[in-house]
Amino acid sequence: MADKRPGRVTLKDVAKAAGVSIGTASDALAGRGRMTKQTRDRVAETATELGYVASALGKGLRTGRTNAIGVHHQNAVTALSTPYFRDFLAGAIAIAQHHDYDLTVLSSNWVEPRRTAPRVDGIIIIDPIGDDTRARELMTYDLPVVAGEHLPEGMPKCAVVAADHRGAVETILATVIEQGVHEPLIISPDRNSGWGDELRRVFDDWCAHNGLVGSLREVRFADRDPEAFRSWVTTELRARPGIDFILTASTAAARGALRAVADQGRVPGRDVLVACCSDDPSLLQAEPAVTAVDLPARSLGAACARWLFEMLDDPAEAANAPGALRTVPAHVSFRASTSGRTTAGSAIVRP
Amino acid sequence: MADKRPGRVTLKDVAKAAGVSIGTASDALAGRGRMTKQTRDRVAETATELGYVASALGKGLRTGRTNAIGVHHQNAVTALSTPYFRDFLAGAIAIAQHHDYDLTVLSSNWVEPRRTAPRVDGIIIIDPIGDDTRARELMTYDLPVVAGEHLPEGMPKCAVVAADHRGAVETILATVIEQGVHEPLIISPDRNSGWGDELRRVFDDWCAHNGLVGSLREVRFADRDPEAFRSWVTTELRARPGIDFILTASTAAARGALRAVADQGRVPGRDVLVACCSDDPSLLQAEPAVTAVDLPARSLGAACARWLFEMLDDPAEAANAPGALRTVPAHVSFRASTSGRTTAGSAIVRP
DNA sequence: GTGAAAGCGCTAACAG
DNA sequence: CTGTTAGCGCTTTCAC
Numbered sequence: 001m002a003d004k005r006p007g008r009v010t011l012k013d014v015a016k017a018a019g020v021s022i023g024t025a026s027d028a029l030a031g032r033g034r035m036t037k038q039t040r041d042r043v044a045e046t047a048t049e050l051g052y053v054a055s056a057l058g059k060g061l062r063t064g065r066t067n068a069i070g071v072h073h074q075n076a077v078t079a080l081s082t083p084y085f086r087d088f089l090a091g092a093i094a095i096a097q098h099h100d101y102d103l104t105v106l107s108s109n110w111v112e113p114r115r116t117a118p119r120v121d122g123i124i125i126i127d128p129i130g131d132d133t134r135a136r137e138l139m140t141y142d143l144p145v146v147a148g149e150h151l152p153e154g155m156p157k158c159a160v161v162a163a164d165h166r167g168a169v170e171t172i173l174a175t176v177i178e179q180g181v182h183e184p185l186i187i188s189p190d191r192n193s194g195w196g197d198e199l200r201r202v203f204d205d206w207c208a209h210n211g212l213v214g215s216l217r218e219v220r221f222a223d224r225d226p227e228a229f230r231s232w233v234t235t236e237l238r239a240r241p242g243i244d245f246i247l248t249a250s251t252a253a254a255r256g257a258l259r260a261v262a263d264q265g266r267v268p269g270r271d272v273l274v275a276c277c278s279d280d281p282s283l284l285q286a287e288p289a290v291t292a293v294d295l296p297a298r299s300l301g302a303a304c305a306r307w308l309f310e311m312l313d314d315p316a317e318a319a320n321a322p323g324a325l326r327t328v329p330a331h332v333s334f335r336a337s338t339s340g341r342t343t344a345g346s347a348i349v350r351p
Numbered sequence: 352m353a354d355k356r357p358g359r360v361t362l363k364d365v366a367k368a369a370g371v372s373i374g375t376a377s378d379a380l381a382g383r384g385r386m387t388k389q390t391r392d393r394v395a396e397t398a399t400e401l402g403y404v405a406s407a408l409g410k411g412l413r414t415g416r417t418n419a420i421g422v423h424h425q426n427a428v429t430a431l432s433t434p435y436f437r438d439f440l441a442g443a444i445a446i447a448q449h450h451d452y453d454l455t456v457l458s459s460n461w462v463e464p465r466r467t468a469p470r471v472d473g474i475i476i477i478d479p480i481g482d483d484t485r486a487r488e489l490m491t492y493d494l495p496v497v498a499g500e501h502l503p504e505g506m507p508k509c510a511v512v513a514a515d516h517r518g519a520v521e522t523i524l525a526t527v528i529e530q531g532v533h534e535p536l537i538i539s540p541d542r543n544s545g546w547g548d549e550l551r552r553v554f555d556d557w558c559a560h561n562g563l564v565g566s567l568r569e570v571r572f573a574d575r576d577p578e579a580f581r582s583w584v585t586t587e588l589r590a591r592p593g594i595d596f597i598l599t600a601s602t603a604a605a606r607g608a609l610r611a612v613a614d615q616g617r618v619p620g621r622d623v624l625v626a627c628c629s630d631d632p633s634l635l636q637a638e639p640a641v642t643a644v645d646l647p648a649r650s651l652g653a654a655c656a657r658w659l660f661e662m663l664d665d666p667a668e669a670a671n672a673p674g675a676l677r678t679v680p681a682h683v684s685f686r687a688s689t690s691g692r693t694t695a696g697s698a699i700v701r702p
Numbered sequence: 703g704t705g706a707a708a709g710c711g712c713t714a715a716c717a718g
Numbered sequence: 719c720t721g722t723t724a725g726c727g728c729t730t731t732c733a734c
Contacts, residue, residue: 008493010727021705026729029466035703047466053492056470057412058727061710066408066470068455077448080441090431097428097460102469104419104455109448115380115398118453119407119417119470141404142359361711372721377713386719409711412726 009050018046029054060119068102069308070120074132075222076105083280084297088126088148091301099309108134117141122308124148124301128155129221130192144311144318146304150194159311159321161303161328165195165277166202168293168330172247172275172338173206175291179340181245181273184214185236187229187253189221196221199249199277215240219253229256230263237264245273251280254290258337274337288336299328360401369397380405411470419453420659421471425483426573427456434631435648439477439499442652450660459485468492473659475499475652479506480572481543495662495669499655501545510662510672512654512679516546516628517553519644519681523598523626523689524557526642530691532596532624535565536587538580538604540572547572550600550628566591570604580607581614588615596624602631605641609688625688639687650679 015025020043027033028043046052060066071092079085089103096103104120114137122144125135130152139145139156146159176184186203189196200216207214217236223229229248233256237243246261248254254276261268268274269288276283279292303326311318366376371394378384379394397403411417422443430436440454447454455471465488473495476486481503490496490507497510527535537554540547551567558565568587574580580599584607588594597612599605605627612619619625620639627634630643654677662669 008727012727022728023706023730024704026727027704030729032729033703039703051491052466054467055412055727056467057408057417058710059467059729060470061406061408061412061712061726062728062730064710068470070453077441077445080437080444086431086437090428093431093456094428097458100458100460100465102421102455102458104453105444107448107451107453109451114451115403116405116407116410119411119419140402359711362713363711373711374713374715374722375720377711378720381713383713384720390720406711409726410713412711412728413713415726 008055009052011052011054014043014047014050014052017050018043066119066121067100068104068120069096069122069124069305070104070106070118071124071126072106072108072135072138073126074108074129074135076108079126084278084295085126087297088301091298091303092124092305093301095302095305095309101309106138117143121312122146124304124308125158126301127221128152128194130155144308144321146307146311146321147194148300148304150198152192152194152197155194157323159307159324159326160194161300161307161326162195162198163293163295163300163330164327165198165293165330168332169199169202169247169277170206171332172291172293172334173202175334176245176273176275176338176340177206177210179273179338182212183240183242184212184245184247185217185233185240185243186214187217187219187233187246187248187250187257189249190218193221196249199247203247215243219250224250224252226252226256226259229253230259231256233257233260234263237261243272245275247275247277249277251276251278251283251290251292254283254292254337255286258286258288258290269337269339273340279333284333284335286337288339291335291338292333294331294333296328296330303328359406360403362403362405365394365398365401365403368401369394417470417472418451419455419471420447420473420475420656421455421457421469421489422475422477423457423459423486423489424477425459425480425486427459430477435629435646436477438648439652442649442654443475443656444652446653446656446660452660457489468494472663473497475655475659476509477652478572479503479545481506495659495672497655497658497662497672498545499651501549503543503545503548506545508674510658510675510677511545512651512658512677513546513549514644514646514651514681515678516549516644516681519683520550520553520598520628521557522683523642523644523685524553526685527596527624527626527689527691528557528561530624530689533563534591534593535563535596535598536568536584536591536594537565538568538570538584538597538599538601538608540600541569544572547600550598554598566594570601575601575603577603577607577610580604581610582607584608584611585614588612594623596626598626598628600628602627602629602634602641602643605634605643605688606637609637609639609641620688620690624691630684635684635686637688639690642686642689643684645682645684647679647681654679 015022025043028040073079093103126148128147128151150162188199246257257274258268261272276290276292279294283290283292366373376394379391424430444454477499479498479502501513539550597608609619612623627641627643630645634641634643
């Protein structure tokens with residue numbers, strides 16, 4: 001009911017006014033076809049005169065192109081408050097704009113499947129979560145899809161761009177093992193998160209390699225309350241008093257761990273080393289500052305978008321991409337929380 | 352050339368497979384029309400069997416609805432690094448998702464007009480800038496448009512949602528006038544910014560009302576380098592040594608002003624009061640902390656989206672909106688930079 | 703060089 | 719109750 005812009009001037013109007021056929025008008029405006037410069041100019045003129053603007057819809061229907069890529073996140077609204085998501089978006093938008101593409105933030109409101117393919121040429125799924133039904137649905141439309149971060153087990157395969165968590169975390173682990181750590185604890189997201197899977201893998205490999213018995217505490221990916229972590233870690237610490245290293249996924253967990261360790265009357269960064277697989281300003285200001293992996297959100301977003309455009313340009317690429325992985329380097333900021341006994345003083349030194 | 356998804360199953364396929372006409376299939380899936388529950392179910396079944404997903408393009412072309420709203424910013428990529436823009440987006444997305452709409456960040460890459468209407472039902476222009484040709488172009492497509500913040504002089508009219516800058520700034524001015532300020536300086540964006548226009552208006556009114564002669568320094572809206580502001584303010588301060596109050600638009604300008612005042616061997620917050628018409632964490636940490644207007648970015652974004660949906664639902668609203676203004680309250684955080692002589696000590700007190 | 707016509711996938715009249 | 723038809727605005731053969 002609502003619509004059909006009445007004043008809308010269409011290609012047909014332009015054609016009629018310019019005294020050419022509708023096909024010719026199309027060609028003229030698009031700089032296509034062979035025609036006298038005169039005709040072309042005349043059409044262009046009448047188009048501007050009439051205030052003609054091409055309908056992206058009509059064009060899209062015909063060409064199969066929408067000139068937009070979509071991004072999906074399980075909860076875009078709250079995610080927008082994190083620097084990670086914001087930087088990711090910035091990276092993706094930068095690439096999209098470079099291709100003169102719009103970027104659509106897909107509504108994640110749909111409780112039930114919508115059964116309507118979004119009006120985009122390809123989709124980036126940020127932080128794919130196992131129980132995100134909408135993400136799964138998006139992957140069934142046969143649009144090219146690239147996931148920003150590892151897919152959890154059991155999700156359909158698609159192209160994946162991930163930070164090099166293994167490389168980054170291994171440099172942290174190498175540092176702490178030198179300091180004689182021998183009872184590590186990892187606090188990681190559960191099996192709904194591919195990131196969590198990867199972190200646990202790296203951790204397990206390292207434990208195995210060094211003959212250590214690590215313990216594991218799984219939490220939901222979206223948990224963000226430091227106090228909850230504080231009590232969980234306290235529980236772990238009571239159960240295993242020998243724990244001397246805590247590796248956390250989220251920054252909230254790291255902060256919670258710091259407090260929990262202090263609660264035990266032990267000194268974080270000396271008695272118990274702490275490191276985090278992600279970073280934000282709170283870790284720098286923490287006491288002691290926490291060694292952390294700086295996730296390259298912006299590069300990730302850019303890399304996802306770039307790959308998507310490759311797939312758009314080359315169907316063969318699109319066909320091969322599912323299952324493939326690209327990796328973006330991640331750097332580690334070493335701070336007092338892993339400086340250990342050797343420089344323990346610096347952890348609490350003040351200017 | 353690129354396209355035409357070959358495997359794409361269309362409504363026609365479903366209709367054929369279900370043994371009904373294409374129109375009936377459409378009605379069945381949409382829960383429209385009157386037909387036996389049996390037929391409807393059969394169609395639905397075959398649809399899922401075949402993996403049918405409706406094309407948003409075809410539907411959009413027909414209905415004139417795209418189920419997406421667009422946002423435009425002169426430079427979305429860099430703006431994304433500001434909390435303001437991010438919060439604005441979050442507000443708009445929240446409302447959009449509530450209506451089950453996608454939100455498209457329009458590409459601002461286009462050096463020259465694209466002459467193609469974006470695939471959206473309405474547009475939000477964030478921070479409309481006078482020399483933003485793309486924004487002007489967007490306003491010519493006859494889509495409903497709402498601007499987030501005041502339009503600069505000379506821009507076509509549209510619906511405007513703005514923070515209540517007048518209210519907020521006036522409470523600041525009331526405070527400083529009590530402290531005997533009598534030579535104020537305002538540093539505001541130039542005529543390209545409607546926000547700047549508004550701030551200057553409020554400032555001028557206040558000066559006139561109190562019989563003060565204020566001075567004005569105009570800068571570009573996008574200027575963000577505190578050092579540049581530092582030297583500009585220094586120039587002003589040299590030219591008019593009596594300046595005892597500086598009102599800035601941007602936080603960078605406020606920080607620059609602080610330094611410039613100190614450069615003169617005077618104490619900001621005591622000898623020269625400073626206040627800012629926008630806020631961010633840097634002003635809280637500044638020395639002294641700067642009194643600032645807390646721009647309600649999220650509410651602004653939400654209000655823009657909300658109005659847009661009203662216009663979408665009601666053509667009459669859309670017709671009346673251009674030229675209309677809605678206002679969102681803005682709060683002031685009073686801090687040491689305007690505490691003046693009475694409590695000057697607190698401006699430089701340290702724990 | 704230019705025009706006519708088909709059709710992208712869908713919905714909305716109107717027949718039957 | 720269901721099928722047919724006519725487009726939405728555009729691009730793209732293919733005739734002329």
